[in-house]
Amino acid sequence: MVSDRGLEVLRAIVQDYVALREPVGSKAIVERHAFGVSAATIRNDMALLEEEELIVAPHTSSGRVPTDKGYRVFVDRLQRMQPLTQAQRLAITRFLDESVDRDDVLDRTARLLSQLTNQVALVQVPIRRHALVRRVELVAVSERRVLAVLILDSGRVEQRVLDAGQRIDPEQAGALGRAFTEMIGDRSPADAQQRLAEAAASAPASLGPATAAVAHALGEMLQTGGGDRIVMAGASNLVREERDFHGTVTPVLDAIEEQVTLLRLFAEMGGDGGVATRIGRELHGPLGEASIVASTYSTDGIEGHVGVLGPTRMDYAGNMAAVRAVARYLTRLLSED
Template identity: 55%
Template sequence: MVSQRGLEVLRAIVTDYVSSREPVGSKSIVDRHSFGVSAATIRNDMALLEEEELIAAPHTSSGRIPTDKGYRLFVDHLAEVKQISSTQRVAIERFLDESGDFDELLGRTVRLLSQLTNQVAIVQYPSLGTAKVRHVELVKVGPRRVLSVLITDNGRVDQRLVELDRELSDGELAQLGGNINSHVAGEGLGGVAAALGKLSQNIALDLFSAATVLEATLVEQAQVNRQQRLVMAGTANLVRTGEDFVGSIYPMLDAIEEQVILLKLFTEMAGDGAEVAVSIGHEIGASALDQTSLMTTGYASAGQRSTLGLLGPTRMDYSNNMAAVRAVARYLTRALDAG
């Protein structure tokens, strides 16, 4: 059983190690913190923490570092609940308000969160598996070029540039657009391919070639927007903190790049129930990421919940990072509601 002072010693070890990246000894704790006891007493407290596997010696020095278990206790019970500064709050609001569309907003969100935390920032696109097509817009942008704009009922807009074999008149383009919308408007994204399969039966022969190209493009647009996707920024931060990892960081970078593991973790952590869920080290359950911590929270888009988070070494500033994740998620939800 760890005493109250022992817990405060653990808090001191975590905060000092996160700050310095150096193992923490009893003398430095006495010098830096006001415990009012001798270094020998602190050493006894540290011995008990080590017995509980909350701290460990990385080598033969007298200093100790937190274990995954120690970080977990710190996050659950010892981390101070912090608020972001007013300066950060204004910066977040202004930066996100300048976004032009949904994709830019998510891109700005991860760049901002990465800059605030110096970690890898990740945002998950809202799941559009249940979304329906609101409208398809065909816009002429050149003699043989048309912009295919797919708009869903939850406000998602996807644009693709299409090259046709001949130039269409405004009347022909309007006719083709009307035919396409008569088939797909109100259709779920999963049913777009089947709905467009009937398009050729109702199209003029001289528009058949253009219709075929646009059909393939719209099917691809619908399919891409049904898939789960992540946007990330700050992967280079892992390289800059390479001293925090034992061995090669390339398996970690590969796991991040593939996204499959992260998508699975986001799904699992979404059911945690915490405002900010944190998975530490071996808790993650993926060997490539067992020297990292992942924290996530939810944001809302058109009534649908999705996930925002960050990934970094277990030696991270949990209190400030949790505050940043929570604040950015709130502003992202607000920006989406305003849009």
């Protein structure tokens, strides 16, 4: 069990490590922070934090750095979201008010958020929040491959060529498309995904592999949530922070270029209007050494996400405040259009 003072020591370690990029020792904490106790007492607190896997020694020095779990405790229990300065708020207003159309608004938002946070900025194109599935079309393009087309009533169209897992002729493909339309038509993407889970179980044995393959593909298309692309800015900021990643930052850059991955993450992070974070291992794969801070903007039946991506060693309080402020202003600006 970590004491209240121990948690404050964790706060000090996170803040100092973010600011200085150097492991933090007990002597430095005593010198920089007014705890009113000895370095030996701070070392005892740090030992308890290490037992709880909130901090770790990167090498044999006496300094410690936060773990992913430590950052999570900091964000959930210790960080105080810093309000933006009046100058920062004025800069947001002036810069975004000069936009000439919606695409320009999104482009400016990404550039502005990157400048405010020194991270990679991500702005999802706005989508209809209550879009429904209109129909599914399947077209046989070879003996075993079909083109799956998903159409929403918002006008959004997703398509993918996939291996059906078996031979399938044009008539079978058309019939299977009509069956999926009957199953998930006039349903929201979330409801449609739940129905897809039943598809393989109820499919005739003769089309079992094809049904399963199509259901999987449609689920992935629905999971992207409905943003067709993400506007990004500030990739050079990530390159400048390459020392915060083991080896090279290239896999992270490759992952964010794969927009489907980011769209899925945004969908998982929800859309309740608050600020959400995913830290380190919570992201999995090549993004497992990064963190994402995101919020939603919405107006008149459309919705999107705005956020920043950077190393786990980031200014969470400042980045969360910037993301929240920009998302709120973007909502107001689009409502006035």
